[in-house]
Amino acid sequence: MDPPGEATGGVARGKPGHKHTSRWRGNSSDASSRWRGMMTKSHGKADKAAESAESATAAAQGNTELFGLLRQDHEMVRELLKRIEKSSSGQVELRQELFSKLEHELLVHMEAEERFFYTALEQHDESREGALESYEEHQVTKSIIGAFNGLAVDDARWPAKLRVLGQLVRRHEDEEEHKLFKVAKKVLGNDQLQGIAARVQDLRRERSAPKAAANVVSAQEGRRK
Numbered sequence: 701m702d703p704p705g706e707a708t709g710g711v712a713r714g715k716p717g718h719k720h721t722s723r724w725r726g727n728s729s730d731a732s733s734r735w736r737g738m739m740t741k742s743h744g745k746a747d748k749a750a751e752s753a754e755s756a757t758a759a760a761q762g763n764t765e766l767f768g769l770l771r772q773d774h775e776m777v778r779e780l781l782k783r784i785e786k787s788s789s790g791q792v793e794l795r796q797e798l799f800s801k802l803e804h805e806l807l808v809h810m811e812a813e814e815r816f817f818y819t820a821l822e823q824h825d826e827s828r829e830g831a832l833e834s835y836e837e838h839q840v841t842k843s844i845i846g847a848f849n850g851l852a853v854d855d856a857r858w859p860a861k862l863r864v865l866g867q868l869v870r871r872h873e874d875e876e877e878h879k880l881f882k883v884a885k886k887v888l889g890n891d892q893l894q895g896i897a898a899r900v901q902d903l904r905r906e907r908s909a910p911k912a913a914a915n916v917v918s919a920q921e922g923r924r925k
């Protein structure tokens with residue numbers, strides 16, 4: 701039997717015997733620049749109609765920023781999963797590096813959602829059930845990630861675990877994007893959404909690491925193609 705997972709929402713960390721070193725400390729890109737342009741205020745006379753339009757635009761921008769950030773994380777995770785799945789079992793070092801990055805990205809993303817997003821959703825009847833279910837799915841995800849500890853990438857169980865992790869994560873992300881985000885738009889105010897987005901960005905910056913490590917992964921992958 702595999703040992704139960706020990707990941708608890710913190711950042712990825714190396715452990716004795718952990719085959720997937722966490723030397724790669726992630727490169728959660730700062731999405732603020734991408735979305736900053738969308739926050740530009742409109743010009744024109746401040747009459748009632750314009751104020752109303754500006755307010756509606758600001759609300760849409762607040763939503764876009766938080767959900768854009770989370771979708772960006774989801775996309776990065778899907779891309780990493782795809783790259784790992786495309787790699788061959790002989791590409792041991794590449795798989796280790798890619799998995800370390802995936803682990804880091806997933807743990808930071810789940811920590812951000814749990815601390816700032818799900819806690820806000822739990823406060824509302826309409827979104828509580830979805831938040832609690834999402835939280836439980838995170839726990840299962842962390843358990844599976846923990847089960848990779850000490851397991852060599854060329855072990856026959858490694859790709860089997862990866863398939864289960866991939867299925868779970870992809871389904872979870874789809875449900876968030878198609879269900880949870882919609883409910884969140886209904887129950888959370890624009891100020892709250894903007895506040896959550898800012899805290900998510902702060903956490904990502906806190907957990908981010910030198911970009912050089914990411915380049916090592918790309919270079920290794922390029923050499924092995």
Ligand SMILES: [Fe+2]
Nearest residue numbers: 810813834876
């Ligand atoms: Fe999630």
Ligand SMILES: [Fe+2]
Nearest residue numbers: 770813873876
């Ligand atoms: Fe998510």
